[in-house]
Amino acid sequence: MTQYVYAFTEGNKDQKELLGGKGANLAEMTNLGLPVPPGFTITTEACRSYLAAGSEPGELRVQVTMALRRLEDDLGRQLGDRHDPLLVSVRSGAMHSMPGMMETVLNVGLNDASVKGLAEESGDERFAWDSYRRLLQMFGKTVLEIDGEIFSKGLDAAKAQQGVDTDVELDVESLKGLVETFKTVIREQSGAEFPQHPREQLDLAIRAVFDSWNTERARLYRRRERIPQDLGTAVNICTMVFGNMGETSGTGVAFTRDPASGHGGVYGDYLVNAQGEDVVAGIRNTLSLADLKDLDPSSYKQLLQVMRRLETHYRDLCDIEFTIERSKLWMLQTRVGKRTAAAAFRIATQLVDENLITMDEALERVNGAQLAQLMFPRFDADADKNQLGRGMAASPGAATGHIVFDSKTAETQAQAGQPVILVRKETNPDDLGGMIAASGVLTSRGGKTSHAAVVARGMGRTCVCGFAELDVNGDARTATVNGTVLNEGDMISIDGSTGEVFAGEVPVVASPVATYLESGLDAAVENIDDDTADLVRSVDRLLSHADSIRRLAVRTNADNAEDASRARHLGAQGIGLCRTEHMFLGDRRVLIERLILASDQAGREEVYEELLPLQRQDFVDLLTEMDGLPVTIRLLDPPLHEFLPDRTELSVKVALDRAAGTADPDEERLLAAVEKLHESNPMLGLRGVRLGLVLPGLFALQVRAITEAAASLRARTQNPRVEIMVPLVGSVMELFLIRDEADQILRTVEEEQGVELGIPIGTMIELPRAALTATRVAEAAEFFSFGTNDLTQTTWGFSRDDVEGGFFATYLDRGVFMVSPFESLDVDGVGRLIQIAAEDGRRTRPDLKLGVCGEHGGDPDSIHFFHRVGIDYVSCSPFRVPIARLEAGRAAVLG
């Protein structure tokens, strides 16, 4: 028989999955001998079973009966007994904390008879009736789903009637009246009497907690926090202790040390004569915990002992909830305390300094997401703001500037020293200059992996995208949002960490951690307060430790010397992906257009001749910047028509010109070329290695430029370490054919220049077939670099451009994904292919170097997976390099 119920004496803190966080920690505290009111936990498994079947598993009721009887026997009281009633609390407790999301019912067991027993036994009639009205209120709201407002109004009416301001002032008669009022509310709203039978109350409360797992707000919360929707919650049934038994009673929350700095001390709040929900509800002002020292020195001393005990046991900052019932301390909850990003770093090093944890363990206490938060500037929290709305948080940071609607204006104004925000419906590769010039980018269309988002993240530019309420009219140089008209030149502020958009200029606070990462510790700790310097030093210590123990190298994706330089300062150990297509935009686009329009090989060769010195210089610049470090250059990947105008737009233009009798032969020729190159699914068309095989000379040009660049640097006694990467390979034959061509050029240049360059040639693994036939592909590849973006697209059969702003919302909502597989690697599908390719490839070539150059290279969860399957390096955008370094170190600790 499945065990659905565990007494607090049976569990321990490692059973969070089964008992929930609260239940596991109650059990742990019980076993530590701390004063925990006795009780038991119903497992998450029971909840899952209930949710799947729509009713409780049969064994559950029986097991609850047994546990309840044991509790009653131990305490010598019975649930809801009319003379000396046992009362219990019924509280949710899932594996992952979901504050405020789930339900609690206190004082279960009270009814018209037992309220009198409680009054008698406690000698406090007021307390008993107050507890009863609380039960009715919580039960009505939580279990019977009656609007809480109705009860609040009843309470207000009672206070008005008696002429008092607070609940505690209500006298017995008022409370008795309120109980009657509430029972009437329940009868009228739910169509049935409040259940007088204690066990019925208990069963309904348990069921209400189960049901609260699937409320809309809970689902939404889990989606945001990437918590699986199918875990379920545990339910804790705990003997009631009362903080509302007069002035010697109370309830409080506390931290075992300063949750901001990590320094030791007493931090918490206390409320006299109250039950737990009063603290949270903020109905009355709380006292500082230190005040308890005077109110109840003995309980205070005991509390400090308990906290020290807990911290030693958990070896981390804990937060706790406690109740004092007539000067007796009871522990109601503990857990490892949540903390801000800054606190996490501070606490981790503080605990090391106190010899409570090792540096390895300290790494477990922080993560890349926290580091990312610390790296970005923020808007001043205290500033006045005029919020226009909220788009998607696409690339974090806080940016403020004058609105511009096109790239050219952005560049001009930026050169003139004006900060600008580029506002577009969506961006395309031609906007690159404007995006570089702008302080931030705001688009009305596209998701987190739209062009704007990806490029902005890549260059660390703040970006809010998909701000759908914004109606951008680039031609008119205006944008409208909910009736507000924004003109070019107006100031606007965007928060890429929250997606918020504000009118006007909001003051920005710089990040000292970013300064440290870019310019080093000494530069960062100048002129800042001690607390902040302390934080920077903590980050430095943890990042240095991560660097010293990680096996994964961290490279960067960079297409130009500027990005490369920035990444190198941020700790990149090379370039894992240099995309050469970005070198053909702007002024050079016309060359590619000529290449496409060339009617024969001679025409194409002419273009190659012109491209060669330009490409060579691109690579000289890049390799100079990364001297001594590996630089992987990918041969041209996108389909050629990406360099031509949009088919529909051009067709319309040509048709209108024809109709107007102003047909332009150049444009007609261009349209013919666009039509010829048109593909219904360009992602799956003529690109990458296919283009290299079909268009003679294209790859040869690039290989020659790379090789000559390397040779010229070698002549200057530099150490260029370039690697050539062939994109979109599906079959080893493709790679063999390209290699044959490339090897010949390599040999020729080496002979011409009299050097040995030993340039390795490898391939992207971005098609399922390449992964599935890795045994063969490795015959022709000296390295594999997993292009996880494309691999995700083909493995799932969806194009991120099309789907991420589309059905992904539904998929996240309905639980098909926990998180977009473009954000965090899909381990079961795409990950399995990576593992197959890694194993098979190394079987053929044991020293095969394995890298990752998709966006997942900068994602914490994905980095841990890459570590586990034996990848040698990840490559990510410059700004994610420190995050990847930290996570790679953590992966080495966590295994």
Next chain:
Amino acid sequence: MTQYVYAFTEGNKDQKELLGGKGANLAEMTNLGLPVPPGFTITTEACRSYLAAGSEPGELRVQVTMALRRLEDDLGRQLGDRHDPLLVSVRSGAMHSMPGMMETVLNVGLNDASVKGLAEESGDERFAWDSYRRLLQMFGKTVLEIDGEIFSKGLDAAKAQQGVDTDVELDVESLKGLVETFKTVIREQSGAEFPQHPREQLDLAIRAVFDSWNTERARLYRRRERIPQDLGTAVNICTMVFGNMGETSGTGVAFTRDPASGHGGVYGDYLVNAQGEDVVAGIRNTLSLADLKDLDPSSYKQLLQVMRRLETHYRDLCDIEFTIERSKLWMLQTRVGKRTAAAAFRIATQLVDENLITMDEALERVNGAQLAQLMFPRFDADADKNQLGRGMAASPGAATGHIVFDSKTAETQAQAGQPVILVRKETNPDDLGGMIAASGVLTSRGGKTSHAAVVARGMGRTCVCGFAELDVNGDARTATVNGTVLNEGDMISIDGSTGEVFAGEVPVVASPVATYLESGLDAAVENIDDDTADLVRSVDRLLSHADSIRRLAVRTNADNAEDASRARHLGAQGIGLCRTEHMFLGDRRVLIERLILASDQAGREEVYEELLPLQRQDFVDLLTEMDGLPVTIRLLDPPLHEFLPDRTELSVKVALDRAAGTADPDEERLLAAVEKLHESNPMLGLRGVRLGLVLPGLFALQVRAITEAAASLRARTQNPRVEIMVPLVGSVMELFLIRDEADQILRTVEEEQGVELGIPIGTMIELPRAALTATRVAEAAEFFSFGTNDLTQTTWGFSRDDVEGGFFATYLDRGVFMVSPFESLDVDGVGRLIQIAAEDGRRTRPDLKLGVCGEHGGDPDSIHFFHRVGIDYVSCSPFRVPIARLEAGRAAVLG
């Protein structure tokens, strides 16, 4: 040390891969004790090694020396000896026969000295000089690559000078003169003397044979025949025997039985006083082999014995080459004889009737490609034809009719009894009616998997596509090809088996095999000649045997009752794929348009209401036709915008209308919808299960229609066996969500109608992720059906629409593929995914049913693979059902 050389006494017929076909069979005959001139074979491995390194492996020369010495010792003569020279032939012989593709050099060993020894030893000076001039001619052409015309002209000049008509009439002096002429030609053309050293001749000849593997024509031939480009050829060095030693000598070719009917008898040609190449060259008229009986009764008798011996040994029709040297018979070659498709079937059953082979073995002797050939009508070979050109052979058959340029006209004229050929640039789903009405389809664009090709093959309609020389002007109702103008109404004939296009009407010969398959044996053998009846009976016997032993079931892909009925007659055991999107074309398209334009759920529900009875009737018709057999219905798969007009065309139209001030609000609304649904890669967008999850009610409508149709048939005591298939699943969660919805509808309808239908729900496996996570997917699927077309597209990352008419030509040419992976399954990549999914899926659900519904279900090679990995059924277009039946039977035999 690798053994590169095998004496004829060392090999056997099963070593074709190593010794080539010719070498293996020479060895086999030698070991059978047949009169084979002694010799040895250089392996294909030596050739591969030569081709890879660009020079012979060192051991090869040594091993040739050893083999040659052994030969010389056995015969007591030495190669090129000046007194009694040993001469040898050097002949290619690859694993797969490549007639006429590769090189041969005879009489190696002759030079200025040994020619005299040969004259002396043979007592025939003329023979010796004739042999020498042959060597010079062949060596010059083959080894030294001199234009053969120059030698032919020299020969003609010599004949003219002596005043004779044929070679045999040339006297010794003329031949001596010719030898001098040829030596001069060689000196002048190659820049060096003809090599006098016998061993040098031999080594150069061997190398020439190796090189001939990679000639342009050989590569082309292999591509067409799907022979791998990397096998290499063996080289056979064989003691020369001479058919040109006067009137008691000669050379011939023969079959061991009638190569057309398979009946016993003597079939062959003989040429007196000639060497082998004379027969092939057709220089003189040959005698019938029967004439040899009178010329040389003893050799004739021996030849008949040898042929009987060979046939008993090979248990099949053999063809042979032999030479008689002064009344002594020598066997130069044998192999299992090539045959026509009809002969293959006839011979196979004939051999069974003679108790030479079993029925299982008979199945090995025929194949699906041959059966396909027999199924299609053909143009009368003897008719006069005016060929306009050649497109791609997209769907076999011979069709003739009046040209029409649009679907409507095609339907009208066909109803009026006119045969028509639909001529279009390319077809789209709206042309379906026209394609059904037409006798054949001709397009100027698109490859073998273009819409026209796929649909035509599906319905067995003759189709030639990608006829690029054809310039179709649908508006003007004309088409032009190389200057010839074709008008609507002109007669045209197209051959879908060859791609040929003819002007005018070419008489068509019907296929009796097709009649048999469609209408049964009795109907087919009425009113046809005995030979043809014999063929039909052979097909019947072999197909029946295949049916009796095959494990793979064969279903069909059919979307309507008509196709279903046809397929059922052709032996289909159910429908493996019914595509419901075809049910929304034509008149119903407007409903889908309304669905798309609907602004809310209520609007959509209205459309569903209208669609429900229509869909239900579709399924009633289909299930009635397939009563008692399984019918798998796929829920709607394509993206919705496929039902809307093309974006570019509509944009142009709207822009022009706006410019002209005639803007149509309906059209504007439509354009807005098109823009909203536009995807840059529709293949990877919102379709299949994604659409089902995003558009509430769509799948529910289809499930309800299916269920109600099945229930109504059950009420009529029929036996509907419908299965519901969910397309494009990538994650088990998608399937669970659809199942939840579908199961509820199933239960509701079952309760409403009081029946139990037990309709299984399964999924397409057409995305790599579905295959990779099959363990999970099988939890929610009662069957898998592999959609191998889409799976090929996503595994390779190419869209067949875009690439097959594009870079595939280059890929086939450069050997990346042997055959398009859309024609024959890519076993290494896509096949590996299928195997993973089959194994993992059955681990979760041992009784999981596995089917294949992509086009590969009808491809012979692919069918054998599906058999091996444990697939339960294949589903193919109706016309490929008999082919699949035969191949499934063969797979059972071949394992």
